[in-house]
Amino acid sequence: xxxxxxxxxxxxxxxxxxxxxxxxxxxxxxxxxxxxxxxxxxxxxxxxxxxxxxxxxxxxxxxxxxxxxxxxxxxxxxxxxxxxxxxxxxxxxxxxxxxxxxxxxxxxxxxxxxxxxxxxxxxxxxxxxxxxxxxxxxxxxxxxxxxxxxxxxxxxxxxxxxxxxxxxxxxxxxxxxxxxxxxxxxxxxxxxx
Numbered sequence: 394x395x396x397x398x399x400x401x402x403x404x405x406x407x408x409x410x411x412x413x414x415x416x417x418x419x420x421x422x423x424x425x426x427x428x429x430x431x432x433x434x435x436x437x438x439x440x441x442x443x444x445x446x447x448x449x450x451x452x453x454x455x456x457x458x459x460x461x462x463x464x465x466x467x468x469x470x471x472x473x474x475x476x477x478x479x480x481x482x483x484x485x486x487x488x489x490x491x492x493x494x495x496x497x498x499x500x501x502x503x504x505x506x507x508x509x510x511x512x513x514x515x516x517x518x519x520x521x522x523x524x525x526x527x528x529x530x531x532x533x534x535x536x537x538x539x540x541x542x543x544x545x546x547x548x549x550x551x552x553x554x555x556x557x558x559x560x561x562x563x564x565x566x567x568x569x570x571x572x573x574x575x576x577x578x579x580x581x582x583x584x585x586x
Contacts, residue, residue: 397438397468406461408438409500409526413573417524420578421446421496430494430516431455432485432509433501437465437478443498444477451477453494455501457484485509493518499525504551507558510579514564522580523565528552529575 401408409417421429421443427450429443434456444452456462462482469478481488485501486508495518499509506525517523533539533549534556540546556577559567565579 394438394442397436397441400464401436401438406435407527408435410573413526413576414439414442416570416572417498417576418442418446420524421450424495424522426495427451428492428494428518429453429496429498430490430513431498431500432513433499434465434480435461435500437468437480439498439500440465440478440480441468441472441474444474445472448477451479453479453481453490455481455483455485455488455490457482486512490516492516493521495521497521497523499523500527503527503530503548503555506552506555510555510558517581519581522578524579525555525577527574528556528569528577529571531574534575 429452431440431452431454434440434454440452440454444450456465465480469475469480486505494516497513497517499506501509510523514523529535530549530552533545534552537549540549559577559579564582566582567577567579570576570578
């Protein structure tokens with residue numbers, strides 16, 4: 394996996410931070426998760442990591458960037474995981490997915506987190522979880538004095554809006570885990586009031 398990590402660094406492709414992906418993989422193992430939907434494949438790093446946990450894990454992942462999609466397809470093939478990772482080329486905003494998943498992992502355009510959550514929650518199995526990455530955005534969400542550009546400010550505001558959406562969600566309860574770039578774990582409320 395070091396090869397993929399190096400490629401991502403050299404080509405400025407955002408992938409999960411090391412402690413974040415390790416936490417996610419342990420969570421998948423500990424909770425016996427078998428069927429995963431990932432929004433945002435990038436170069437296939439997290440899909441490969443998740444599928445490599447166990448031979449009975451299946452990952453469906455969506456990537457809209459053609460170049461990244463092609464690199465991901467190549468990487469998935471390199472790790473002989475084509476039978477367990479189904480990568481779809483297209484925009485997750487437009488793609489309809491059938492079936493139910495134990496885990497939906499959102500790691501795509503930060504401004505679309507709420508949209509993706511709302512769109513794909515219907516594909517979540519009854520006991521499933523929705524996990525979102527990058528809720529700290531390199532510390533900028535917690536410390537706005539670090540913001541250098543208008544683009545960063547816009548992304549930070551969208552992440553804050555998503556956190557507010559999670560905090561006020563009547564259907565799901567969310568826990569924030571301060572690993573990697575901060576992840577959220579959202580589960581359906583049992584009482585669902």
